[in-house]
Amino acid sequence: xxxxxxxxxxxxxxxxRELARRAGQPVVELARTHTTVSVERAVLRLAGVAGxxxxxxxxxxxxxxxxxxxxxxxxxxxxxxxxxxVREQLDDVTLLAxxxxxxxxxxxxPGGRAATVARRASRRxxxxxxxxxxxxxxxxxxxxxxxxxxxQRPWIYLIVATGDIYEDIPQAQAAARAGAxxxxxxxxxxxxxxxxVPEGATREGFxxxxxxxxxxxxxxxxxxxxxxxxxxxxxxxNYASGLCMPEMATLxxxxxxxxxxxxxxxxxxxxxxxPIRTFVDQRFSRxxxxxxxxxxxxxxxxxxxTADAVDEAxxxxxxxxxxxxxxxxxxxxxxxxxxxxxFEINPEVPESFRLELAHALLARExxxxxxxxxxxxxxxxxxxxxRGNLLDGFFNLVGTMTGQGILLVGMMxxxxxTPWLSDRDIALQNVRYVLGAAGGLHEDFVPAPGGFxxxxxxxxxxxxxxxxxxxxxxxxxxxxxxxxxGIMKRPADRGKGLSGVARHEADYYNPATEILxxxx
Amino acid sequence: MSERTERxxxxxxxxxxxxxxxxxxxxxxxxxxxxxMVQVSFTLPVSHDKRAEGAAVQLANxxxxxxxxxxxxxxxxxxxxxxxVYGRVNHLVDLAAVQVVERDYPLLSAKEVNAVVKRRLRxxxxxxxxxxxxxxxxxxxxxxLNVKGIAGEKGLEYYRELKVSNLGAQVSVPExxxxxxxxxxxxxxxSQVVTQRDAHLHNTREMSAAFREAMPAGxxxxxxxxxxxxxxxxxxxxxxxxxxxxxxxPGEVASYLVHALVTxxxxxx
Numbered sequence: 001x002x003x004x005x006x007x008x009x010x011x012x013x014x015x016x017r018e019l020a021r022r023a024g025q026p027v028v029e030l031a032r033t034h035t036t037v038s039v040e041r042a043v044l045r046l047a048g049v050a051g052x053x054x055x056x057x058x059x060x061x062x063x064x065x066x067x068x069x070x071x072x073x074x075x076x077x078x079x080x081x082x083x084x085x086v087r088e089q090l091d092d093v094t095l096l097a098x099x100x101x102x103x104x105x106x107x108x109x110p111g112g113r114a115a116t117v118a119r120r121a122s123r124r125x126x127x128x129x130x131x132x133x134x135x136x137x138x139x140x141x142x143x144x145x146x147x148x149x150x151x152q153r154p155w156i157y158l159i160v161a162t163g164d165i166y167e168d169i170p171q172a173q174a175a176a177r178a179g180a181x182x183x184x185x186x187x188x189x190x191x192x193x194x195x196x197v198p199e200g201a202t203r204e205g206f207x208x209x210x211x212x213x214x215x216x217x218x219x220x221x222x223x224x225x226x227x228x229x230x231x232x233x234x235x236x237x238n239y240a241s242g243l244c245m246p247e248m249a250t251l252x253x254x255x256x257x258x259x260x261x262x263x264x265x266x267x268x269x270x271x272x273x274x275p276i277r278t279f280v281d282q283r284f285s286r287x288x289x290x291x292x293x294x295x296x297x298x299x300x301x302x303x304x305x306t307a308d309a310v311d312e313a314x315x316x317x318x319x320x321x322x323x324x325x326x327x328x329x330x331x332x333x334x335x336x337x338x339x340x341x342x343f344e345i346n347p348e349v350p351e352s353f354r355l356e357l358a359h360a361l362l363a364r365e366x367x368x369x370x371x372x373x374x375x376x377x378x379x380x381x382x383x384x385x386x387r388g389n390l391l392d393g394f395f396n397l398v399g400t401m402t403g404q405g406i407l408l409v410g411m412m413x414x415x416x417x418t419p420w421l422s423d424r425d426i427a428l429q430n431v432r433y434v435l436g437a438a439g440g441l442h443e444d445f446v447p448a449p450g451g452f453x454x455x456x457x458x459x460x461x462x463x464x465x466x467x468x469x470x471x472x473x474x475x476x477x478x479x480x481x482x483x484x485x486g487i488m489k490r491p492a493d494r495g496k497g498l499s500g501v502a503r504h505e506a507d508y509y510n511p512a513t514e515i516l517x518x519x520x
Numbered sequence: 521m522s523e524r525t526e527r528x529x530x531x532x533x534x535x536x537x538x539x540x541x542x543x544x545x546x547x548x549x550x551x552x553x554x555x556x557m558v559q560v561s562f563t564l565p566v567s568h569d570k571r572a573e574g575a576a577v578q579l580a581n582x583x584x585x586x587x588x589x590x591x592x593x594x595x596x597x598x599x600x601x602x603x604x605v606y607g608r609v610n611h612l613v614d615l616a617a618v619q620v621v622e623r624d625y626p627l628l629s630a631k632e633v634n635a636v637v638k639r640r641l642r643x644x645x646x647x648x649x650x651x652x653x654x655x656x657x658x659x660x661x662x663x664x665l666n667v668k669g670i671a672g673e674k675g676l677e678y679y680r681e682l683k684v685s686n687l688g689a690q691v692s693v694p695e696x697x698x699x700x701x702x703x704x705x706x707x708x709x710x711s712q713v714v715t716q717r718d719a720h721l722h723n724t725r726e727m728s729a730a731f732r733e734a735m736p737a738g739x740x741x742x743x744x745x746x747x748x749x750x751x752x753x754x755x756x757x758x759x760x761x762x763x764x765x766x767x768x769x770p771g772e773v774a775s776y777l778v779h780a781l782v783t784x785x786x787x788x789x
Contacts (some may be wrong), residue, residue: 163716174597189714190654193690206654206716270658272688305659379659383766422563425596 005446006365006457012465013366019468020321023476028329030276030477031283035508037195037500039284040064040077042246043512045254046129047078047122049093050213052199059097060247061196066100070107073502076509078122080107083114085121093125109507123511130291130515133253137293140233140256143224147233150181152435154374154399154407156428157237161186161418163205165215169222174421176226176234179428182259182406184237185219187211192242192271193496197251207418211238211248216255235259237297240285241267243277243497249285253292259338259406260289263299264326265319269485270302274495275477286330287516296332297406298323301342301375303485309344309379313359314463315485316341320363321468322476324370331516334369338406342375343395347387351452353394358456360402361447366461374399376410388412389430396434403442407431544615556608558585563602568595576603584609621752621763623772625779630679633774637681640782647676647777648700648741649709650687653723657713658689660747664709664770675770682774693723693730700731700741706781707742709773715749721758728759742780744773 041060052058067077081093084107090096099105110118150156158180160171165185172183188205191198201218202210209215216238223234235258240248245262252260264282267273289296300316300323307315320339327337341363345352363372376395381388392410399407409431413423447453471479483489550557560580566572573593580588585607592604628636637645649665651658663670665686667677677684685703687696700708710727712720724745731740746764755763762776 178597188654189657190690193654206719207714270689272690420563421596421600422561422602425594425602 004365006361006454007449008362008365008458008461012461016317016321016366016461016465016468017325019465019472020318020325023468023471023479024322024325024329027279027476028283028326031280033504034276034280034501035073035076035504035510036246036277036280036497036502037061037064037068037073038244038281039246039510040067040073041244042250042284042288043076043078043122043126043510044081044093044097045247045250046133046512047081047093047125048129049097051094053098053101056199058196058199059094059101062101063093063097066097066105067107071109072505073500074505075109075507076504078126078511079115079118079507079509080109081118082122082125083108083110083118086114086117109505111507115507119509119511122509123514126511127515129250129254130512133250133288133292136253136256137291140258140293143227144233147227147231150232152439154404154435155181155235155371156431157182157184157373157406157408158424158428159184159186159408159419161208163188163207163209164203165201165209165218166203168209169219171421172219173222173226175424175428176223176230178425179432180234180409181232182235182237183219183223184259184261184408185209185211185215187239192239192267192273195243195497195500197244197247211251213251213255216251216257220256237261240289240296241299242271243267243273243281243500245278245281246284246288249288249292249294252294253288257294259295259297260285261299262286262289262296263302263319263340264323265480265485266299266302268480268490268495270299272490272495274498274501275480275490275492277495277497277501280501282326283330284513286327286332287513289336290331290333291516293336295336295338295371295406296327297338297373298340300340301344304342304344305379309342309346310349310355313355313460314467316359317362317366317460317464318467318471319485320367321464324367334367335371337367337370338373339363339367339370340373340375343377343391343398343410344375344379346380347377347391353398354452355456356394356398357401357447358453359460360398360404361453362457362460364402364404365457371405373406373408374404375408376414378410378414381412381414381416383416385412385416388414389426392427393430393434396431397438397441400435400438401441401445546613546615547611548609556610557606558609559604559606560585561602561604563596563600565600567599568593568601572601573603576601576605580605580607584611586610619753625776625784627771628775628778630674630771630774633679633778634681636778636782640786641681644681644683645707645777645781646683646685646703646705647707647709648685648687648696648703648705649676649711650691650696650699651689651711651713652691652693652696652727653712653719654690654714658711660713661686661688661709661711664711664746664768664773670769673769673771676774678770679774682777693727696727697730697734701734705741707744707777710743710745712745712747712750715747720745720747720749721754724758724760732759742777744776746773 044060067080158175160168186208188208188210198210201214227234237259240260240262267278268275300319389412409427411419477492481491547556548558588607594602649661666675743760744762748766750763752763
């Protein structure tokens with residue numbers, strides 16, 4: 001949309017992209033040659049394995065664990081599972097999982113004709129799952145056509161998080177009626193480190209609601225009703241992050257979620273998840289998102305909550321470029337890249353608002369076709385709700401002046417309480433006022449040539465290129481290990497979930513990847 | 521609400537300080553001494569009409585606001601109304617009766633902290649920090665430990681004579697105990713932000729119990745918890761040595777560490 005307001009050097013922008021590619025390519029190679037328990041569980045979910053044992057452990061977990069115990073993870077589970085299905089003369093994979101959990105099935109990695117048969121059968125089963133994802137995407141297209149997109153940009157993104165899906169639903173519907181275009185159901189804290197996806201509708205959570213297939217389904221159905229009532233398609237967001245990233249992406253595709261938080265490095269830096277596990281899981285999840293027409297939201301805002309938003313502004317740009325590279329590589333289109341950034345500069349810093357404008361405009365101009373996700377202040381919300389509301393107003397103003405795609409509504413009670421009904425109402429009033437009063441201001445807003453904003457944006461881009469050059473010399477994994485992003489040091493041989501990673505054997509087979517890469 | 525007010529009051533008024541004119545009994549201040557004016561806002565689960573406004577005034581009266589001026593009423597979604605009320609409260613505040621945990625140790629600069637540790641402990645002081653339980657909010661522990669610090673004050677990693685190991689988020693209690701043993705921790709700092717179902721209290725008790733079980737009293741590290749929702753007077757109940765509340769700075773924590781681990785121990789022994 002807007003372009004050329006910063007007079008960026010196109011050669012430098014191209015150089016930045018090339019450096020991001022160079023830093024990311026070795027990681028892609030790593031992802032192409034490894035698999036994880038969660039990738040394999042996602043394959044089984046696409047093949048139709050559903051439900052959980054009486055202890056709540058999903059059958060996909062039981063089945064993958066059983067296969068790993070017999071033949072290891074490196075062949076992929078598809079062939080051993082479908083080979084066993086033939087031998088056991090079953091046609092239901094969930095039933096096989098139940099028998100395997102009871103210890104009555106042995107798995108093997110077959111060769112020759114048996115392997116060919118198993119490959120074909122697994123591809124057929126997974127293909128059916130992917131066709132379901134395709135149908136859900138077509139359904140979204142139809143509903144968007146019928147009910148329409150929001151009239152304004154940015155789309156207004158609002159969070160609900162009661163812990164109880166049946167409380168979330170009326171709150172989400174009320175938020176949509178009050179103007180929210182996108183509803184995000186915050187996950188229960190700690191879910192990112194569960195190595196399984198809980199089952200069923202849930203009514204208890206900590207600072208959020210568990211992400212489960214049933215909760216996805218219930219909320220999407222409720223928002224479909226509200227979309228119809230409002231004549232505007234209300235989008236639903238959840239999280240494809242943590243140890244179950246590929247499965248979350250798959251469930252989102254199957255239940256027609258519209259956006260998923262899906263950052264390339266967030267789990268590594270902020271949840272201490274093993275870097276290789278994260279990159280492998282991330283690539284698969286992004287391939288699913290690409291197929292499902294889901295918009296990903298990346299998490300650059302998080303860097304600024306731990307590092308200084310002025311000194312470290314360029315790390316956001318670097319991360320955006322890396323996220324873009326990984327996303328394109330996985331088949332996502334520009335329109336699916338909700339690259340993140342945030343209004344986190346200390347308000348006591350002189351000219352903080354101009355700095356914010358410069359940073360936001362830089363992201364806009366570097367990624368002209370991406371629906372950027374603009375995140376509100378959190379770090380400098382002090383509990384002074386009056387000042388907080390003012391800061392949120394300025395945040396909204398930057399959002400509209402720089403043509404952001406998705407605006408996460410800031411709460412003046414950030415850091416005080418989980419938002420009350422009245423907090424949300426006041427926050428939405430703030431957004432409506434700013435968008436109503438200045439919604440077209442981006443047309444008039446052109447920074448002075450060579451002025452403060454242009455200079456600042458160019459400086460941040462320059463620092464980003466410098467950092468990418470340094471990363472290029474030593475590889476992205478080393479940079480992460482040394483604490484380049486968000487100050488945290490995360491070596492590749494440490495972190496949670498490492499035991500669930502395996503290098504591909506020569507006969508590794510994954511029907512989902514095969515189908516998803518063919519389409520790309 | 522009351523907890524917050526009390527705490528911030530404790531911060532502003534040190535012992536010996538009193539209200540204007542040396543009074544120990546004060547009222548809220550609007551624009552005239554003694555006017556008792558306050559403002560409150562709240563939501564009632566009723567649709568907006570005359571009756572709803574009357575209900576808001578009734579609530580304000582019961583809160584001790586009399587007369588209550590209803591200055592704003594706004595309907596929100598279905599069946600809820602938001603109110604802003606200004607008015608005079610008839611309650612008095614007795615400053616002499618306020619109970620808070622006062623800082624009972626001198627506030628030192630980073631340089632002074634380093635000097636004391638170096639001269640008197642003659643080795644680096646080892647600190648292990650973490651968010652425990654399911655709490656993933658590292659903002660608190662990072663503000664205290666990361667070099668970056670908070671509000672212009674550098675975190676403990678910046679102190680040359682402190683050896684800091686920040687384990688990050690969602691660390692299990694056994695992992696924390698193990699890390700404390702490995703690092704020969706003099707102090708363990710735990711941050712807890714999530715308070716749903718009192719998770720911060722349960723987690724803290726679990727942590728202190730685990731340390732009591734794992735190590736004899738003389739060799740147990742100093743146990744410190746921090747977070748925006750702790751009551752600083754609950755140390756005994758939670759089995760920890762110190763609780764830090766909202767607004768704590770790295771300098772306060774470092775000064776306390778030196779006080780508790782170096783200076784007061786010397787004084788005793």
